[in-house]
Amino acid sequence: MANKIALVSLIIVLTLVNWSIYKKEQHLKEGEVVYLELAPVDPRSLMQGDYMALRFKVANEIREKLPKKNTILEPQEGDVIVSLAENRVATYKALYKGQDLAVNELRIHYRVRNRQVKFATNAFFFKEGEGKRYEAARYGEFRVDNGEVLLINLYDKELKRL
Template structure:
């Protein structure tokens, strides 16, 4: 007596194929979108805030914090707006050379009373921390000493406010 193999119904195979194809399309679109932001986004530089050196390097990533995030936290607390679950817009002024400067915050990006060099970046408050874009930089194992010289984060800003960390810079604004 010959053993027979289970043959799933054709409909099941077709649905599995379609779901797999849709998943691949979504992933590829996301990658394409990030590449477009990397190439065409507006450059923004943010100064990194000092961290406790005992916890700065943990394995193959560097925990990041930003000077403007700390300034925002202080302003929110001073104004009585600090909440554990909050989001809004950080107002920055771009400089021709050097990091962007903190100018304030808003809870809506509909305001239009900004100068030509001011930009709004989205922020969130989660777990008692102000989060702006990425809070970590991942690198190849054994490269911690190389990235220890990081003083600035280089970002690309999309028109809709999406922010992408594209690199770290040293004290002379040179890529690491």
């Protein structure tokens, strides 16, 4: 009996893991491409081993608009509306409150954790020794699906993939 329970549990876990992988693959394949500008940073202070810490200009703008309790940004979640330029670069428009979106607008989900506004990730990992290559990073490429974002790669100021 214990073997049957273990086998059923294993099948359920593997099914859930594979479903999650499938959903992420669909997100990568079908999500809308959006570029978010990186917030001004000193790349030398961000390089630590094989990753770069990321902050985004839109996140800073969201942070300014969110209510604070005793000057501290509380943990929360929400959506922001961004306007898309022809080159798919997103700029802050407004906090989402259920309003209709224009053709050139998109809704992106954000989370506030540790007093920071975050999207999918706050780090970009790369092969050891390739830090110099990413010092020119000015944009993060995301795939957006129903507000959820996945970071794909980093781009320079001319939107050339690094």
